[in-house]
Amino acid sequence: MEILKTIELTKSYSSHKALDKVSIEIPQQSIYGLLGPNGAGKTTFIRIITQIFEADGGEIFFNGEKLSSKHILDMGYMPEERGLYKKMKVGEQLIYLAQLRGMKYAEALKRLKYWFKKFDIGAWWNKNVEDLSKGMQQKVQFIATVLHQPSLIILDEPFSGFDPINANLVKDEILRLRDEGSTIIFSTHRMESVEELCDSIALINKSRKILDGKTKAIRSAYRSNTFIVETDRFLPVLPEAFEILEIESKVDHPVRTVVKIKEGSSNHLVSSILNDVQIFSLNEKVPTINEIFISKVTEPIEERVAVAG
Amino acid sequence: MNKIFLIVKREYLTRVKKKSFLITTFVFPLLMASVWIIPFWLATQPSEERIIEVVDEDGIFESHYNERSNIKFVHSDLPLEVAKIHFIEEGYSGLLYIPELDLDDPKGITFWSKQAEGYEVQGTIESILENEIERIKLKMAGIDSGILDKSKTDISLETKNFDGNNEKESNTATATWLSIILAFIIYFIIFLYGAQVMRGVVEEKTSRIVEVIISSVKPFQLMLGKILGIAGVAFTQLLLWIILTFGFGALFINLSGEGQKQAVTHQIQDQPTSMEENSMMLKAIQSIETIDFPLILGMFAIYFIGGYLLYSSLFAAIGSAVDSETDSQQFMLPITIPLAISFAVISAIIREPHGALAFWMSMIPLTSPVVMTMRLPFDVPAWQLLLSTCFLIAGFLFTTWFAGRIYRVGILMYGKKVNYKELMRWFFLKL
Numbered sequence: 001m002e003i004l005k006t007i008e009l010t011k012s013y014s015s016h017k018a019l020d021k022v023s024i025e026i027p028q029q030s031i032y033g034l035l036g037p038n039g040a041g042k043t044t045f046i047r048i049i050t051q052i053f054e055a056d057g058g059e060i061f062f063n064g065e066k067l068s069s070k071h072i073l074d075m076g077y078m079p080e081e082r083g084l085y086k087k088m089k090v091g092e093q094l095i096y097l098a099q100l101r102g103m104k105y106a107e108a109l110k111r112l113k114y115w116f117k118k119f120d121i122g123a124w125w126n127k128n129v130e131d132l133s134k135g136m137q138q139k140v141q142f143i144a145t146v147l148h149q150p151s152l153i154i155l156d157e158p159f160s161g162f163d164p165i166n167a168n169l170v171k172d173e174i175l176r177l178r179d180e181g182s183t184i185i186f187s188t189h190r191m192e193s194v195e196e197l198c199d200s201i202a203l204i205n206k207s208r209k210i211l212d213g214k215t216k217a218i219r220s221a222y223r224s225n226t227f228i229v230e231t232d233r234f235l236p237v238l239p240e241a242f243e244i245l246e247i248e249s250k251v252d253h254p255v256r257t258v259v260k261i262k263e264g265s266s267n268h269l270v271s272s273i274l275n276d277v278q279i280f281s282l283n284e285k286v287p288t289i290n291e292i293f294i295s296k297v298t299e300p301i302e303e304r305v306a307v308a309g
Numbered sequence: 310m311n312k313i314f315l316i317v318k319r320e321y322l323t324r325v326k327k328k329s330f331l332i333t334t335f336v337f338p339l340l341m342a343s344v345w346i347i348p349f350w351l352a353t354q355p356s357e358e359r360i361i362e363v364v365d366e367d368g369i370f371e372s373h374y375n376e377r378s379n380i381k382f383v384h385s386d387l388p389l390e391v392a393k394i395h396f397i398e399e400g401y402s403g404l405l406y407i408p409e410l411d412l413d414d415p416k417g418i419t420f421w422s423k424q425a426e427g428y429e430v431q432g433t434i435e436s437i438l439e440n441e442i443e444r445i446k447l448k449m450a451g452i453d454s455g456i457l458d459k460s461k462t463d464i465s466l467e468t469k470n471f472d473g474n475n476e477k478e479s480n481t482a483t484a485t486w487l488s489i490i491l492a493f494i495i496y497f498i499i500f501l502y503g504a505q506v507m508r509g510v511v512e513e514k515t516s517r518i519v520e521v522i523i524s525s526v527k528p529f530q531l532m533l534g535k536i537l538g539i540a541g542v543a544f545t546q547l548l549l550w551i552i553l554t555f556g557f558g559a560l561f562i563n564l565s566g567e568g569q570k571q572a573v574t575h576q577i578q579d580q581p582t583s584m585e586e587n588s589m590m591l592k593a594i595q596s597i598e599t600i601d602f603p604l605i606l607g608m609f610a611i612y613f614i615g616g617y618l619l620y621s622s623l624f625a626a627i628g629s630a631v632d633s634e635t636d637s638q639q640f641m642l643p644i645t646i647p648l649a650i651s652f653a654v655i656s657a658i659i660r661e662p663h664g665a666l667a668f669w670m671s672m673i674p675l676t677s678p679v680v681m682t683m684r685l686p687f688d689v690p691a692w693q694l695l696l697s698t699c700f701l702i703a704g705f706l707f708t709t710w711f712a713g714r715i716y717r718v719g720i721l722m723y724g725k726k727v728n729y730k731e732l733m734r735w736f737f738l739k740l
Binding site for chain 1: 312315316319323394512513516517520521522523524525526721723734738739740
């Protein structure tokens with residue numbers, strides 16, 4: 001069963017419609033990407049899930065139950081604009097935040113010691129947050145989100161402001177948390193940052209869901225049988241079955257040609273150039289989510305294609 | 310409920326543990342105690358003995374050489390010009406010269422000193438001479454000084470309250486002082502701690518932690534927890550202040566012990582005051598017993614709590630509307646005006662504690678915390694207290710609800726230039 005399911009979720013502010021009948025299913029123990037440009041409605045969606053806002057219409061189910069205030073205890077949330085009490089000590093503050101999520105003091109203390117050891121930040125326990133560097137604060141922020149062991153973790157623009165090392169650290173932790181049973185929702189407009197991590201995604205644009213499903217399946221569906229071949233020199237003239245889309249040639253670089261195969265397979269392509277060039281590499285050009293998104297939003301809005309995973 | 314308690318606890322502990330809390334807790338009673346104690350202490354100090362040389366050509370000063378304990382007058386037979394050098398050589402504090410006097414228009418009495426002497430010396434000399442000349446004139450008019458002394462009367466009014474049934478001792482002076490002090494405390498505390506609520510709200514906005522918190526608790530719970538937590542801090546501080554003020558005061562009185570009583574008697578004797586003033590002071594000290602302290606303190610507590618709850622919720626709403634403390638100025642003004650007015654009318658209220666102005670201002674919840682407190686030592690009828698309290702309770706319930714609706718929107722709004730129209734929009738917004 002899905003850990004989270006929304007049915008035709010709708011929300012309007014006085015001036016505009018933020019969500020228009022958005023229906024999404026998020027599988028348990030997965031990493032789910034909620035993708036879309038700024039202003040698409042992602043943050044509104046998240047604020048409704050986390051019960052900060054109320055929807056105007058539609059339904060939400062958490063683990064099969066109608067979403068209610070008790071479910072807050074089982075969710076973790078890291079907002080896009082995030083922070084901590086500057087003049088409060090790290091240890092004390094993390095326990096306080098976990099207690100607000102229903103964790104008992106003793107339990108929170110125990111879990112906190114575990115995380116401090118894991119990130120090797122034991123020395124920070126009694127420091128005020130403002131005395132930490134930005135990178136340290138990011139780590140603390142992350143711990144605050146997951147300390148109470150929620151089943152559903154929601155991260156809004158998770159990597160914004162994170163330096164590469166901490167971003168990697170968080171990525172590893174996310175994967176581990178998923179393996180241990182949690183579900184994670186990433187919400188971001190920087191799709192390339194998460195598409196490698198996500199098992200499933202949903203694309204949101206202008207308050208509507210325009211696409212969702214398993215990442216692999218979506219990428220497959222948008223495959224266009226296009227290949228990138230790197231050779232030592234320009235390709236010979238190719239039979240009709242092959243269409244050259246792009247050629248790139250830089251000094252001291254192999255020649256890079258993008259070929260669309262209209263008929264046949266990549267093997268046929270190889271055999272037709274084998275005698276004329278030295279092949280360094282041959283790879284299928286898989287569309288990035290970004291490219292898929294752009295192609296989708298330039299389609300007329302009426303055609304909402306939902307690809308089931 | 311449990312969550313509100315967690316928030317209250319955090320808000321309370323983080324502020325009580327701060328250094329600034331401890332400092333203000335100790336500094337204020339120290340100040341208060343010294344305002345009362347230091348004057349007394351100064352009076353116990355034996356003041357420098359002064360020796361004044363007197364060249365008395367008129368002979369008028371004869372009987373007064375040993376009248377005062379700290380100013381000694383020394384008779385001099387020297388001519389004036391010699392005496393002027395002499396008193397400096399001898400190290401005396403000054404030289405008093407009294408020429409032959411025309412009693413109808415005594416002139417020419419001069420006092421020389423190396424340094425300017427204070428009022429005490431001047432006043433003492435003047436009063437001695439005045440009394441003496443008066444006595445002489447009366448004697449010349451044929452009035453015996455003994456008769457004169459007997460005719461001096463001291464009248465002090467015994468003030469009592471009578472409301473048709475009960476008679477009670479009443480006393481205006483003490484009531485006035487008490488009124489001022491209590492009203493000031495309420496005004497001060499509401500301002501100080503209301504502002505702390507506002508600052509806390511702004512801090513949560515600027516540090517961006519507020520969204521993390523309201524994914525765990527409802528905005529109203531956060532606001533209420535903050536208000537109650539800071540109320541606890543205010544209460545604790547007030548309690549400590551009272552204890553410490555009395556503590557310092559008692560400690561001091563014990564240290565000086567007998568010295569205090571002596572000081573009081575000295576003060577009464579040495580100063581050129583009339584007997585009327587003395588008895589007034591004694592009466593004031595005695596009359597403190599007649600004040601109904603339990604009732605006054607009880608009502609003080611109610612107005613303190615009610616006033617704080619009312620204003621702090623408004624301060625919370627303001628805090629949620631702005632992005633920094635400096636932006637809060639434009640909203641602070643309308644909130645602080647009723648508070649300031651209630652304190653500004655204090656002299657009018659004290660003059661007419663039961664007039665129309667006093668009545669209405671002690672009913673309106675915005676001004677009643679300060680104004681009713683001012684009226685308390687003047688025996689306010691019970692029905693007025695009851696009515697005023699009901700209004701106050703309704704008042705803070707309303708402002709808390711009203712502020713809550715603005716707060717829940719404001720805490721997530723950034724960067725927008727907010728005006729009153731915008732605030733009303735937030736009030737009606739469905740989240």
